[in-house]
Amino acid sequence: MLFLGFLIYYIFQGAYIHPNIYMLLLPFLLLLMAGLGLGFGIFISSLTTKYRDFQFLVLFGVQLFMYATPIVYPLSLAKEKLGEYSWIAIANPMTSVIETMKYAFLGQGQFSWYYLAYSFSFMIFLLFIGTITFNKVEQSFMDTV
Numbered sequence: 001m002l003f004l005g006f007l008i009y010y011i012f013q014g015a016y017i018h019p020n021i022y023m024l025l026l027p028f029l030l031l032l033m034a035g036l037g038l039g040f041g042i043f044i045s046s047l048t049t050k051y052r053d054f055q056f057l058v059l060f061g062v063q064l065f066m067y068a069t070p071i072v073y074p075l076s077l078a079k080e081k082l083g084e085y086s087w088i089a090i091a092n093p094m095t096s097v098i099e100t101m102k103y104a105f106l107g108q109g110q111f112s113w114y115y116l117a118y119s120f121s122f123m124i125f126l127l128f129i130g131t132i133t134f135n136k137v138e139q140s141f142m143d144t145v
Contacts, residue, residue: 007105018107025104029097032119036093039126046133050140069094074102075110093119 011017048054069092070078079086089095096119102109 019105022104032097032123035123039130042130042134046137049137068092069098071098075099093122
C-alpha cells in the first residue's frame with residue numbers, strides 16, 4: 001500500500017513513470033520471491049542446525065546479495081560497469097524479479113522471459129535441494145540443538 005501511495009503521488013507530480021500491462025505479473029513475482037525466500041530459508045536453517053558457524057557466513061552473504069541485486073542501480077549500469085562479468089548480476093535469481101517489477105510499475109528497466117524462467121527454475125531447484133537437506137537433517141535435529 002505504501003508503494004502504491006508513492007506511485008500515485010509521483011504520477012501526479014509528473015514524474016516519468018509509465019506502468020504497463022506487465023503489472024499483472026505481480027502475483028507470480030510475489031510467489032517467486034516467496035519461493036526463493038522459503039527455499040533459501042529451509043536450506044540455510046538446515047545447515048545452521050548442523051554447522052553453527054554457518055550463521056556468520058549467512059550474515060555476510062545476505063549483505064553481499066543486497067549489493068549484488070540491482071535495486072537502486074539499473075541492470076544496464078551493472079552490464080556497463082562489469083562488462084564480460086555481467087553474468088554475475090544476471091545469475092542472481094532476484095535480479096529478474098526486481099527488474100520485472102521496475103519495468104511493470106515504472107516503465108524502466110529490462111524485462112526478459114528467459115531471466116524469469118531462470119529464476120523460476122532456480123526456485124524449484126532450491127526448494128528441492130532445501131527439502132532434501134531438511135529431511136536429512138531432520139532425523140538428528142533434536143540431537144544437535
